[in-house]
Amino acid sequence: MTTAVFGPETESRLATARQVADAVLFEGYVLYPYRASAAKNRLRWQFGVLVPPAWGTDGAEHAFQRTEVLMEPRADATLAAEVRFLHARRRTVEQARPDGTFETVPELHLPDRVLVPWDEGDEQRVEVLTTVAELAGDGIAVPFSRPATEEYEPVHDPDGRLVGRLVRRGEEVTGVLRLSATELDGPYRVLKLTAVVENTGTGNGYADRDAALPHSLVSTHLLLCLGAGSFLSMTDPPEWAKAAVASCRNSNTWPVLAGDPGRADLMLSSPIILEDHPAIAPESPGALYDATEIDEILALRTAALTDREKREARGTDAKAAAVIDLADSMPPEVLERLHGAVRALREITEPGRPPAPAHFADSPGTPDTPWWDPAADAGFDPATDHVLVDGRHVTAGSRVQLRPGLRRTDAQDLFLHGRNARVEAVLHDVDGGTHLAVTVEGDPGADIRREQGRFLYFRPDELAPLEDT
Structure with missing residues (x-):
């Protein structure tokens, strides 16, 4: 030693x-x-x-x-x-x-x-x-x-x-x-x-x-x-x-x-x-x-x-x-x-990545465009995109019933279960997931939330379309 x-x-x-x-x-x-x-x-x-x-x-x-x-x-x-x-x-x-x-x-x-x-x-x-x-x-x-x-x-x-x-x-x-x-x-x-x-x-x-x-x-x-x-x-x-x-x-x-x-x-x-x-x-x-x-x-x-x-x-x-x-x-x-660097990029076509929702196929966006490229957003529009829920099209303006029990993560969801809401936007994340931005019916602050873009977010399996959708 x-x-x-x-x-x-x-x-x-x-x-x-x-x-x-x-x-x-x-x-x-x-x-x-x-x-x-x-x-x-x-x-x-x-x-x-x-x-x-x-x-x-x-x-x-x-x-x-x-x-x-x-x-x-x-x-x-x-x-x-x-x-x-x-x-x-x-x-x-x-x-x-x-x-x-x-x-x-x-x-x-x-x-x-x-x-x-x-x-x-x-x-x-x-x-x-x-x-x-x-x-x-x-x-x-x-x-x-x-x-x-x-x-x-x-x-x-x-x-x-x-x-x-x-x-x-x-x-x-x-x-x-x-x-x-x-x-x-x-x-x-x-x-x-x-x-x-x-x-x-x-x-x-x-x-x-x-x-x-x-x-x-x-x-x-x-x-x-x-x-x-x-x-x-x-x-x-x-x-x-x-x-x-x-x-x-x-x-x-x-x-x-x-x-x-x-x-x-x-x-x-x-x-x-x-x-x-x-x-x-x-x-x-x-x-x-x-x-x-x-x-x-x-x-x-x-x-x-x-x-x-x-x-x-x-x-x-x-x-x-x-x-x-x-x-x-x-x-x-x-x-x-120093402004930033992306070290791990996952494109839509990456092997092993979950398949994109069916409505992605109607999008003009190209599968070869990585998520971090602004061009990847060209085919999506939160105001007009739709998602299938129980076989029915849900888009901005649709009325839905909230059923967050499958994915409940906080006490607020307990109070929202069964409440009716209005879909404000259909959004997609970089992993191919879909989220619906909603405002709750009867909420006196709904107009302010809508103006400020402050919504509640749920996955499609956490809500059900109402009959008049």
Whole structure:
């Protein structure tokens, strides 16, 4: 077992997985509007925070992550494990005095930025390379630590004069990675791999969460790479392995297959729930750190910040400054790509798709036109289309009786059962289904609903035509 840097082959295999892992590492690192003074940026580090055990006693924070996955290693297989986290460093701002000393200030103004106090995240990795055979029994334990640090960065104005300095202080953090494997009974040789990442800090004098964060492992996650063999999907395992997968216990993290689709030798255990083989959207031009926003809107809103707001964002963090520069320099064709992309298209003629209703045959729309093409709507008219119900044509203006019992999903349907209604439109969805928009007779707000297009919707088998239809 070694803790040396991985070789070129392992590094190459991990490269694709690290793109997603980087997004996990910095998710929520700095949020729009990217200023330290913004309310959203006053409570940070929301994912994968492993605090010292003495602080994680109230259940709100945790001192460890536990990952259990199934693997089918080949003989003499190696396992590469990489713990990744941020080490929070507290940054303060000091202004230079005429006598050569410095005083702490809440902000320091420069022509291009406003420097303010901030907690920076310093990326850390713990890399372990071992053989699967070494993991039998109690396995291995790999302690790691990062020492306390204090750094000074001088700040000069455009004329080169010293106007202040940034002071960065990092506290000591300690942890351990425990790896073990046990063979399970079953039709095939399968091992359960257990990986525990734990904060082992011994301090107990933390007044609050803010005081504990510099001693914590932030955005902690784990990459696992088998030298020969494969992992089993934890979300879609083969039938024979489902019971074994259900026995795995994952705490404060969730493992998924990583890397390119089709490969199963990589796992990413993340504090954010992902699907197998997660990937960064190719339309995304760079990290925006705020997945609660839509990239297109976020880029536009960032570009629209005032000069003062941009100066403060640039002074908040280098990553925030990069976002501002990205938004300011984004060409129209890149912004256009952020408007959206369709990744899975199903055409009307796709094999296995339910057949379209009979009245589709009378439509001038062509079966080869995919649903997302506006031309696919050319043959449909909600005001004149009809559907057969109990052998009778029902169209806009028809009177029907509501019978939602077969598909009842909420209490409102109980009150509508047996009521008469008027069909306002016949609508078709992209899967070939038909829906009828109706207004209930006797509803005093029917005219307003009709004017605003706010209808109730039912399937054909949830209503019956009335005699005067």
